[in-house]
Amino acid sequence: KQEVTQIPAALSVPEGENLVLNCSFTDSAIYNLQWFRQDPGKGLTSLLLIQSSQREQTSGRLNASLDKSSGRSTLYIAASQPGDSATYLCAVFNNNDMRFGAGTRLTVKP
Amino acid sequence: DTAVSQTPKYLVTQMGNDKSIKCEQNLGHDTMYWYKQDSKKFLKIMFSYNNKELIINETVPNRFSPKSPDKAHLNLHINSLELGDSAVYFCASSQVAGGNEQFFGPGTRLTVL
Secondary structure, eight states: OOOEEEEOSEEEEETTOOEEEEEEESOOOOSEEEEEEEOTTSOEEEEEEEETTOSEEEETTEEEEEETTTTEEEEEEOSOOGGGOEEEEEEEEETTEEEEOOOEEEEEEO | OOSEEEEOSEEEEOTTOOEEEEEEEOSOOSEEEEEEEOTTOOEEEEEEEETTEEEEEOSOOTTEEEEEEETTEEEEEEOSOOGGGOEEEEEEEESSTTTOOEEEOOOEEEEEO
8 A cells, every 4th residue: 555755744944945855655656746735724736747757847946856666756945935835745646546645844934 | 717616615514414515627627536634634535536437436434425417527425424524625636537637626624513
């Protein structure tokens, strides 16, 4: 059974810092991996989708990498801003099943 | 335009009641999903529908039943509500089944008293 773990559970950084969020999964037979952002009391916003054949995806200040063989993905956020404060979730998809990590709660201090 | 919408946003009801949550997507997607986010913020998939066929059915109680009148709608009916059903329920959609990017609705916060 696929298990998804995100480390750290919470992270607080000063504005402007570059940071990395980690996601690991136990079954490397995934179809894709998706990173989401969730603001308090809100729904999920899709950030990046990496197909199993890809190594990374970039969107603006965000870069997500995927190492399927080791069961890991990282989300890199460059030059963090207070508006980046949110919970970041990774989810892996395979066999019509999507499994989420518990999320990393990020706080960027002005 | 809202891509994936849910109604109501908040739902407070008594134990034992039957309630429904509606979901609509205007993205032209073929597949829609329902997720439950519990008090610990952990998201779990409940159902997905592709062209009116149920293709995922996690081990949820049969008090929960998804109903899709057409490709753009997937409603969630819950019978005999229990305290443990209190959670935030999210609807999502993707272009096709099989792991395309999923787009989420704003969620419905259900509180069972």
